[in-house]
Amino acid sequence: EAGRIALDHAEAIFRTAEDLVATLRERGGARQVLRVGALSTLSRNFQIGFIAPFLAREDVEVVLRSGPQAQLLAGLEALALDVVLTNHPPARDAASRHLVHRIAEQPVSLIGPPALAGRPLAELLAREPLILPTAEGVLRAGLDALFETLSIVPRIAAEADDMAMLRLLARSGAGLAAIPPIVVRDELATGQLAELARFEGLTESFHAVTLRRRFPNPLVREALDAARAAARTMAQGAD
Template identity: 30%
Template sequence: MDFRQLKTFSCVAELGSLSKASDTLRIAQPALSRQIKLLEHELRAELFTRNGRGMVLTEAGRLLLARTAGIVRQIDQIRDDIQSQAGAPSGRVVLGLVPTVSCVLSARLARRTVERYPGISLCIVESYSGHLIEWLHRGEMDLAVIYGPSADLHLSVQNLGRDAVVAVGPRGSGLSRKKQVDMDWLLRQKLVLPSHSHGLRTLIEHAAAKKKLKLDIQVEADSFRVLTSLVEEGLGLALLPPSSVRDEVAGGKLETAAIAKLGPMRELIIASPIDHPGSAAIAAVTALLRSETEACRDEGLWDIKLA
């Protein structure tokens, strides 16, 4: 296997199409197809199933991608760093953001990156912490802002700050009139939460276990937008950072109330793979991430307590 073949394989796997990979790599489709066939011949296994919708990874292809994605990313970054020595940072940075952070930070972070570092190609991936951690371990992502605790993650972590959680309900729920609710009362209500694999669910379940309460979870939603829309429909209450529903509250779609007696606080961390050497571009994006977080706090857009 040579790097060119692995690079081609990785690009086709990511885009699911030879034609899209051809446009991205600026290499003719027949040449890309030949590299894939040579790789399959060497490995004695088919890596893709070809169908009308494009190129779909086989089991062998998924295994190869899992083992080599991080290697391809690191070699690309070595090239980018060497080329960056004579000027501004350049190269591709894949950044993961949990949805409650993405809705506050992603657009302004992308704008600042484009303005200050036009040589950096920033790819923002929004998902829950469980998925982002998996992609970090596989080397498919350079860094991510996720919720802690950071113990046992087997990742390199930096503390970003702590984010408060409030009760969120639909218009007319009375939360805005209450202004503050007890955690005991809240945990006895019908709730809309993510599934068990996500940090917010774990946080709420721990709080309920301490009080020996059984949660009444009306609906589960592993999409932040779906979760807030279910709350709007009156299917249950949610627990979210106030910054993540600021627009919906201002528009009268949702109501919030603080949780009395110091409600749950969520630890936010910047995580990256332990064996990842990093790059000048990653360091630049990390610095921008911190400065934009601080700016959001100073502008009153994010009630975060910085580390």
């Protein structure tokens, strides 16, 4: 037992030393570095929004890496990343060093050509081809429950687990897409696409995962605060 306690203390000291070295490396140059990992299927607009406050700063360099969640979390554990952006928060237990910050919650809407605006949601779902997230996603479970409630057998034109691909499919006119409006923010602004209806009670949450560190990168706190402020502003605008 004494040996186990000594080993635990040694590991804690080693992690603290690694943490300090990583933080000093980030602050050692003339420019600070923020290393961000993003789930490869995550909305590009959300990713850009998260790093936007730093893009015009000459004293900050942003390194953005995308990949599968397991790989990104491993990079976080190895202190190669400061924060991981995801819409699938990792499971936590008492031994976990992960801190999961929910920084935004977006409504999910039916997106399509402006010419279809004004038609009832149930009619659109029953008659028009649909572009949906794949069955493994959280959003799809809510959509399938709605189809069951409305006794609708959807005409599925395409499925994708990548928000960028869902955006491209919506732009191509392949069908009506069930996605958060932020994914097609630019197309909505130009009038190329329209928000035809909103799915009440169905939302997608965006999370930032950090590591419990004794010497955290101060840019992470700035990024989290800015992201939450932007989310509040967007929510107030929607109201």
